[in-house]
Each structure stands twice: as structure tokens, then as C-alpha cells.
Amino acid sequence: MKTALLGYGVVGSGVHTLTKAQPEHGVTIARMLVRRDIEAIRAIATRDFNEIVSDPSIETVVEVMGGEEPALSYVKAALRAKKNVVTANKLMLSLHYAELISLARENGAHLAFSAAVGGGIPWLTNLLRVARVDSVESLGGIMNGTTNFILTAMQQGGADFAETLAEAQRLGYAEADPTADIDGLDVRAKLALSCDAAFSQMADAAAVPALGIRHITAADVALFRQLGLTCRLIGKAERTEAGVAAYVEPTLFAADAPEAGVNGTGNVISFRCTGLGAQSFFGLGAGQSPTASAVMQDLIDTSAGTTAFDLARCNGAFIPDASSARHAYYLRTAAALPVGLAVRPLGKTPAGNACITKPLPVSALHALVQDCLAVGGSAFAAGLA
Ligand SMILES: NC(=O)c1ccc[n+]([C@@H]2O[C@H](COP(=O)([O-])OP(=O)(O)OC[C@H]3O[C@@H](n4cnc5c(N)ncnc54)[C@H](OP(=O)(O)O)[C@@H]3O)[C@@H](O)[C@H]2O)c1
Known part of the structure; x- marks a missing residue:
């Protein structure tokens, strides 16, 4: 060919x-x-x-x-x-x-486009195959090696965000302009493509709310350590009664969760289906050899006329919704919070007060963080898994 x-x-x-x-x-x-x-x-x-x-x-x-x-x-x-x-x-x-x-x-x-999500991990091809015969209930995980490297290094070394980002750039794990990675936009694109494959409908990527890790501090990470939790940047989509909820946000995992054990530039992406149950895919989400190998697989399948990308199945469009998914959050901000939002105060940090919130719709929390950033200059939130 x-x-x-x-x-x-x-x-x-x-x-x-x-x-x-x-x-x-x-x-x-x-x-x-x-x-x-x-x-x-x-x-x-x-x-x-x-x-x-x-x-x-x-x-x-x-x-x-x-x-x-x-x-x-x-x-x-x-x-x-x-x-x-x-x-x-x-x-x-x-x-x-x-x-x-x-x-x-x-x-x-x-x-x-196997290489577009998960680099060398055979994620999209397997997701497409399973979606042919089963109903995908949820999917998501760690889809960005750069932010996982930064979060792992902050957890293990105690350094602050700017210093750790500079180290990631020096090692070639982060680009000179890190915006797409640290603001969650790279994960948002990968999550939207995963939704397209899983739900056989085209997701409006721009409608997926994304919170990144730009505002995380060493004090936040020290509190996570005290609580026995590990922070990871996650893309998540789940079927709800209202349709499909999809969002990108930092998430706190207990030590025994698979995501907490994925360190450095590793990725882990999972789906849960009605019949098949859950499956997870772990491996190198980027890098020359893994990515080139995924492209090569697509070339071999294209040459044989047998790619997993069955375009005829994808019909209709949907706007992912993030108001029907809800959970509690870690929230740290210098801004005043609405009365009754905090259910567990975690004390003062140099960049504001930290607390655990009551369960909130994802869309509401994301909007609140944007408001806090606007008035307080700094805010960081992470969902509780
Ligand atoms: N790297 C990974 O691990 C990885 C993993 C998964 C997906 N991807 C995706 O794969 C794609 C390529 O990534 P990469 O890491 O290979 O990027 P890269 O190293 O920056 O390579 C891009 C290449 O394209 C060339 N180029 C850009 N615009 C061009 C133009 N108008 N005409 C001709 N050549 C042009 C660049 O030329 P110059 O050398 O002259 O700048 C460069 O050689 C991206 O979409 C990326 O998101 C990458």
C-alpha cells in the first residue's frame, strides 16, 4: 500500500x-x-x-x-x-x-485513529469492538502522561507545581506551551473521541467541562497525603438518566484504587459494560515507539480493509451533560464559599482554606471554581472518587 x-x-x-x-x-x-x-x-x-x-x-x-x-x-x-x-x-x-x-x-x-487516545494502548479499537455487542455504561481514567508525571512527582517529592512542570519540560514530558495538558484540554479531546466510539454518537467536545491542574499547590498535595488520597487528572463519561455525563477533573483516589498506582507518564483507561463488566487498559499513552506502533496497526488494518473504525455505526450527535453526575469535592480557595457547602473543614493553606464539600453536580462545582478563580486568584478542586 x-x-x-x-x-x-x-x-x-x-x-x-x-x-x-x-x-x-x-x-x-x-x-x-x-x-x-x-x-x-x-x-x-x-x-x-x-x-x-x-x-x-x-x-x-x-x-x-x-x-x-x-x-x-x-x-x-x-x-x-x-x-x-x-x-x-x-x-x-x-x-x-x-x-x-x-x-x-x-x-x-x-x-x-487508534493512536489518538492512549498512544500505544489498544483502547479505542477494543472500545469500538465491545460497543458493537454490549452497552457501555461508563468509561474513563488517566489519559494524559504529562499531568500524571507532574502529579506523581508532586506526591512523591513535595515540590510545588511550577517547579515540577519545569522539570517535566526539561525531561521532554511537557511541551513548551503546556496549556493543552495542564488545563485538561488534551484529556477532553480524548474523552470526546472515546464517547464517540462507546456511544456511537458524536460528542460535542467543546461542551465537556474541563478542570485542570494548573492551580494545584504543594500544600494541597500535603493534605491529600494526610488523608491517604492520591490525586490524578481524570476524564470520565457515564450514562445517566439525562443522557451521557462527561467531564475532566482532578480526582482523589484511595491508595488501593488502580489509578493511585499508575505513576509517572503511565495511563490507565477503563470501561464498564452491561454484559462484559469492567475492563482496564494500562500502558504507555505516548512516546515514539508506542504511538508509531498504533499507527502501524491502523495501516495494516487499512491495507486489509478491516479497521475497527466502523464509521457507519456512528450516527447523530449529543451534547454531553455534566449536571446529572454529582459527588463530593476537595475544594481549596481564598474566596468565601456559600453557606452550607463545606461539610468538613481541612484548615488553612497559604493559598486559602481547604474543605470537603457536600455532594455537588459536576457542572455546579466547575462553575464555582471559575467564580472562585475570578475573585480569589487561586482555587483548586478535586472530586472524591
Ligand atoms: N508524540 C506522542 O507521543 C504522541 C502520542 C499520541 C498522539 N500524538 C499526536 O501525533 C501528532 C504528531 O505528534 P509528534 O509528537 O510527532 O509532533 P512533532 O514531533 O512536533 O512532529 C510534527 C511534525 O510535523 C511537522 N509539521 C508541522 N506542520 C507542518 C506543515 N505545515 N507541513 C509540513 N510538516 C509540518 C513538523 O515539522 P518541523 O520539524 O519542521 O517542526 C514536525 O516534524 C500530534 O497530533 C500529536 O497530538 C503524539
Whole structure:
């Protein structure tokens, strides 16, 4: 299968290496879109996407450039040209899922994206398979290695957030602009894609409320340790009477919970189904080899015409709702809280008073944190699992 690669970065170079090392799969990288001269691939490189999209011998395009544009325009043009697309780009997919799967359907092309959630963990493919025969009741877990690295290091070392983020950047675990990771937006995109797969409907990613870890302090983490709890950033979706509740927020786990034992850049993602019960997938959610291996799996399946991404099943759209899910929270803020909200005071920290709240709808708590940030300058909340 003659294939073109868009982007020769961490994932792209990994995919190129894998296709060369495993010629038995019959996937050949024939063209490569780059934006600078790279000697190792000069013979097949181009800076002009038109050379790829207008080449009838190219059957499949692998998009591993990242970002929304021009990746989106290139992917749409490739699908219109009836080329299959394999991508790892969760941001682009989560924002334009409906349009992209419609285009793929109309043009009889495959659109596969195993690597977009969980890196090398075979999460989406298994979720899609189970959703064919069972009803998914809930799904979620640790879907972002950068924030898990930061939270683990703060728990184990006692350092503050800024210092730990700088260390993660120095080690290459966090990007120069960490916004998407630390504000929960990366998890939100992955959660929306997981909802698409599990509930066979397209979730509006922008409607999923996301609280990140930007405002966590060493004093918060010291209190969690005293309580015997471990903080992790979680994406969660669950069926409720009102539809599907989906949200991203820091969550506190007891020491014996699987999430509490997942340290560093590890991921653990689980689903619970009516018939099958619960299954969890644990492993490396990012990195060159795991991600390239997931892209390679999609290429092999695309070549055989058998990807798990059965686009015909996904019909209709839904707006995830976060008002029908509710639980108690750890809340620390310098702002005054509504009377009766705190059921267990935890004392003063340098950045405000901490407490455990009564059970609250997720949407209400997220709105309260935004209000506290607006008036008090700092606030951090984490749900009690
Ligand atoms: N890295 C991971 O572990 C991982 C895991 C799961 C999913 N992903 C997803 O995979 C995608 C790629 O990630 P990555 O880590 O490989 O990123 P990366 O290392 O930054 O590589 C992106 C590559 O695309 C190239 N590029 C960007 N815009 C381009 C354009 N307009 N024309 C031509 N080339 C262009 C960049 O060129 P320059 O080198 O010239 O900048 C770079 O080589 C992203 O969507 C990411 O979210 C990554």
C-alpha cells in the first residue's frame, strides 16, 4: 500500500522506521510532506501537499503533523480524493469528527485513529469492538502522561507545581506551551473521541467541562497525603438518566484504587459494560515507539480493509451533560464559599482554606471554581472518587 506521511517529527519518523523494518506488511512510505530539508528522507520529501493528493498511486495518507490547520484541510482533501487517512491528531479529530467521518463515508475511504487516545494502548479499537455487542455504561481514567508525571512527582517529592512542570519540560514530558495538558484540554479531546466510539454518537467536545491542574499547590498535595488520597487528572463519561455525563477533573483516589498506582507518564483507561463488566487498559499513552506502533496497526488494518473504525455505526450527535453526575469535592480557595457547602473543614493553606464539600453536580462545582478563580486568584478542586 503506497502511503504518504504528513509530518516527520516524533511519531512520523517512528512510523517511517517501522515500515522500513517490517516490509512484510506491504506498507511503503512513498512520499513525505515536510517544511524543511531533512537529508535522510530527501528522495521522497516534498513541501507541496498537492503532489501527494493528486498522485493516484498514493492510497493512504498518514497525518502526524498535529494541530488544527493545515492538518484538517489536508485530511479533508485526502478523503475527497478517496484516499484512506490514518491520524494520531486528537485535537483535530475531536473538533471536526462529524465532518471527517461524513467525508470518509461519502468517499468510501477508511479513517482510522487508534493512536489518538492512549498512544500505544489498544483502547479505542477494543472500545469500538465491545460497543458493537454490549452497552457501555461508563468509561474513563488517566489519559494524559504529562499531568500524571507532574502529579506523581508532586506526591512523591513535595515540590510545588511550577517547579515540577519545569522539570517535566526539561525531561521532554511537557511541551513548551503546556496549556493543552495542564488545563485538561488534551484529556477532553480524548474523552470526546472515546464517547464517540462507546456511544456511537458524536460528542460535542467543546461542551465537556474541563478542570485542570494548573492551580494545584504543594500544600494541597500535603493534605491529600494526610488523608491517604492520591490525586490524578481524570476524564470520565457515564450514562445517566439525562443522557451521557462527561467531564475532566482532578480526582482523589484511595491508595488501593488502580489509578493511585499508575505513576509517572503511565495511563490507565477503563470501561464498564452491561454484559462484559469492567475492563482496564494500562500502558504507555505516548512516546515514539508506542504511538508509531498504533499507527502501524491502523495501516495494516487499512491495507486489509478491516479497521475497527466502523464509521457507519456512528450516527447523530449529543451534547454531553455534566449536571446529572454529582459527588463530593476537595475544594481549596481564598474566596468565601456559600453557606452550607463545606461539610468538613481541612484548615488553612497559604493559598486559602481547604474543605470537603457536600455532594455537588459536576457542572455546579466547575462553575464555582471559575467564580472562585475570578475573585480569589487561586482555587483548586478535586472530586472524591
Ligand atoms: N508524540 C506522542 O507521543 C504522541 C502520542 C499520541 C498522539 N500524538 C499526536 O501525533 C501528532 C504528531 O505528534 P509528534 O509528537 O510527532 O509532533 P512533532 O514531533 O512536533 O512532529 C510534527 C511534525 O510535523 C511537522 N509539521 C508541522 N506542520 C507542518 C506543515 N505545515 N507541513 C509540513 N510538516 C509540518 C513538523 O515539522 P518541523 O520539524 O519542521 O517542526 C514536525 O516534524 C500530534 O497530533 C500529536 O497530538 C503524539
